Amino acid sequence: MKYIILDLEWNQSGIPEESVKDLTFEIVEVGAVKLNEDRVMIDEFSCLVKPQVYSKMHHITRKLIHLRMEELEKGQPFTKVADDFLNWCGKDYMFGTWGPLDLSELQNNLRYYDMKPLSNGPIAFFDVQKLFSIAFEDGKSRKSLEYAVDFLKIEKDIPFHRAFSDAYYTAKVFARIDEKLANSHVSYDTFRAPKDEDHEVWVDFDKYSKFISRGFETKQELLYNKRVMNTKCYKCGRSTFKRIRWFSPNHKNYYYVGFCPRHGYVKSKVRVRKDCNDLFYCVKTMKKIDKETFRTLHEKYVKYKDNKKKQIAKAKGK
DNA sequence: ACAAATCCGAATATCGAGCC
DNA sequence: GGCTCGATATTCGGATTTGT
Numbered sequence: 447m448k449y450i451i452l453d454l455e456w457n458q459s460g461i462p463e464e465s466v467k468d469l470t471f472e473i474v475e476v477g478a479v480k481l482n483e484d485r486v487m488i489d490e491f492s493c494l495v496k497p498q499v500y501s502k503m504h505h506i507t508r509k510l511i512h513l514r515m516e517e518l519e520k521g522q523p524f525t526k527v528a529d530d531f532l533n534w535c536g537k538d539y540m541f542g543t544w545g546p547l548d549l550s551e552l553q554n555n556l557r558y559y560d561m562k563p564l565s566n567g568p569i570a571f572f573d574v575q576k577l578f579s580i581a582f583e584d585g586k587s588r589k590s591l592e593y594a595v596d597f598l599k600i601e602k603d604i605p606f607h608r609a610f611s612d613a614y615y616t617a618k619v620f621a622r623i624d625e626k627l628a629n630s631h632v633s634y635d636t637f638r639a640p641k642d643e644d645h646e647v648w649v650d651f652d653k654y655s656k657f658i659s660r661g662f663e664t665k666q667e668l669l670y671n672k673r674v675m676n677t678k679c680y681k682c683g684r685s686t687f688k689r690i691r692w693f694s695p696n697h698k699n700y701y702y703v704g705f706c707p708r709h710g711y712v713k714s715k716v717r718v719r720k721d722c723n724d725l726f727y728c729v730k731t732m733k734k735i736d737k738e739t740f741r742t743l744h745e746k747y748v749k750y751k752d753n754k755k756k757q758i759a760k761a762k763g764k
Numbered sequence: 765a766c767a768a769a770t771c772c773g774a775a776t777a778t779c780g781a782g783c784c
Numbered sequence: 785g786g787c788t789c790g791a792t793a794t795t796c797g798g799a800t801t802t803g804t
Contacts (some may be wrong), residue, residue: 459786506786554796698790
């Protein structure tokens with residue numbers, strides 16, 4: 447299995463009213479490096495895209511990516527670049543990117559030009575920005591690529607914010623991350639949610655499990671779904687005893703804690719999302735937690751309840 | 765029986781830090 | 785500037801409870 451470390455540069459309309467709804471961001475450059483199984487670079491891809499939609503560079507983008515429209519004129523149309531790129535990728539590979547955005551943008555541009563989709567469901571990939579945070583920081587922070595390069599003392603021999611160079615640096619950072627750690631924290635691009643139950647994603651690692659549901663027309667349908675709200679222990683399948691009932695501090699994330707006789711506290715977290723067809727789907731993670739984590743989560747639950755009460759009291763006071 | 769008070773779920777707003 | 789994501793705060797309206 448090979449790795450394709452990808453980076454895109456894109457542009458947008460300078461005038462909000464003239465923004466094209468189905469293509470808010472137009473890809474203007476594709477850069478990538480191919481790594482072998484040992485994560486050693488074996489090939490490069492770099493191509494400018496001649497814009498078809500936005501004829502001016504957004505002023506912020508212009509400062510950022512060091513590209514002028516005159517240069518982009520030398521590029522090829524997106525359909526040609528995308529074909530070349532996907533042929534260059536070959537078969538049996540996995541994508542890696544800095545941050546979670548690039549694969550969605552790539553797919554949105556493919557869709558805009560009615561090209562064959564990369565996939566009709568989620569795509570597994572390595573989010574190196576996330577992996578860097580898990581490996582070297584708190585796992586939650588998201589740092590810039592340059593920060594990571596500095597942190598790892600990687601030589602800065604080419605400028606940042608061009609597609610190829612950022613792909614190159616991302617690959618360098620990726621190579622420094624423990625392989626086991628990377629493999630147990632695979633990300634999924636969900637531009638398209640799984641189309642049916644048979645294509646739903648279930649991944650089981652030792653420390654946690656992940657489930658990506660199919661898309662539903664409404665949020666209610668999603669939240670009443672058995673597989674979504676199932677709280678059985680992901681390790682042994684036993685039913686758990688309720689310790690904290692389902693609650694949501696923001697109506698996007700839902701939490702639950704059950705107690706498994708064999709594995710202890712098991713936390714479920716359901717994140718509600720919408721895919722490119724406006725279908726509601728969820729990413730659910732289940733994780734074994736210790737007593738201490740349980741206590742802090744319980745505190746969060748109590749605090750959330752208290753806040754609600756306070757807010758109501760405050761509203762009443764007015 | 766009826767209206768007011770209260771509770772609660774859900775949408776919306778805001779903030780900061782990333783991506784281009 | 786537009787967008788995403790996580791976290792927190794505010795607002796709205798319907799359902800339930802309470803008071804008379």
